[in-house]
Amino acid sequence: MNNIKKNFIKFAIKKKALKFGQFNLKSGRVSPYFFNSSVFYKGKDIYKLSNFYAQTIINSKLKFDTLFGLSYKGIPILTSVILTLFKKYNLNIPYCFNRKEKKKYGEKGILIGDDISKKKIIILDDVITAGTTIQKIKKIIPKETKISAIITAFNRKEYNSKIKQKKDKIISIIDIKDIIKFLKNNKIMSKELEIIIDYYQKFVKQFN
Template structure:
């Protein structure tokens, strides 16, 4: 739990983790919110890259390339690539997508290293409904590449829509393993140890009872 606690401490210090009432991209009303966009200094993104690099190495997953979904996944992929080189001497290429196809110059919707036939790790900040991750999986499959794993800072462990590819949980086309720095369960364990923050536990438990995969 120590390194997870270090990450949560960091997020609270930077006010990237907040409690209140928030409307998510999925349309759900959540009592907590994680905004990785606030981790936007050179020092912050270096720390984030290092968290990912450690997690990837510890997972022992085979991979050739890092993929960062537009937009928040882009700086994550770059920072992780740098951290892997600086701390593990691994020179790993990265790629990311545009929101729209470019119709001039190099054209297309991908930037960076070619992903064809590569073993790819998708890096994103949070997974809630799985919509953004699903889009990335489709892009990778269309290029005849393989998704080795998905890494996120926070896995909210919530039910996905049935129309999505199976992202670790749903019985659908295929399973894609999710690795996360923390989950909602880690956050709840952290709150239990804080007299100041444990007041938020009832609302988080109520939300998890409605949308969570784990009770």
């Protein structure tokens, strides 16, 4: 496990973005872990989070024109990453994000920011579970827009995902396998680890 993953897990646990217990998911499952990016609402925290995203983007060596953020949680992530890429890597990257509903007055439309027609974009998300949100976004972006990758903080990697791995390049700062490895290597939370491994074998292993 590289230092980016280790440091991000430590950061997420410290800020209680990554929690262990019993959590009801949209899918109806009860998960033994949960990731909530909403806790990164202070300047220092969102800046640190943006550094993990920016470094992941740089390390990926992807070719892209624009960063795309998903409303609503993806918007503060998007803007902070844009600023970090400019400040630390001297990259002046445009952004685009979606509204939840199409605006019928003023500038109108459902997309805000850069015109992403015929461009390559990276979609930024906080968590991928079933891929439902990504599929909805694909319906509102121009058909000629190419998705270079989807970069997320945490990929649950559950086998019922609607995202087709062969078509969509998914890059995550961490995934569930990283959490299992981290807990094992540090010999902590042994009870929680057993429950997580059991959940992994039921809902994740089949997907990989």
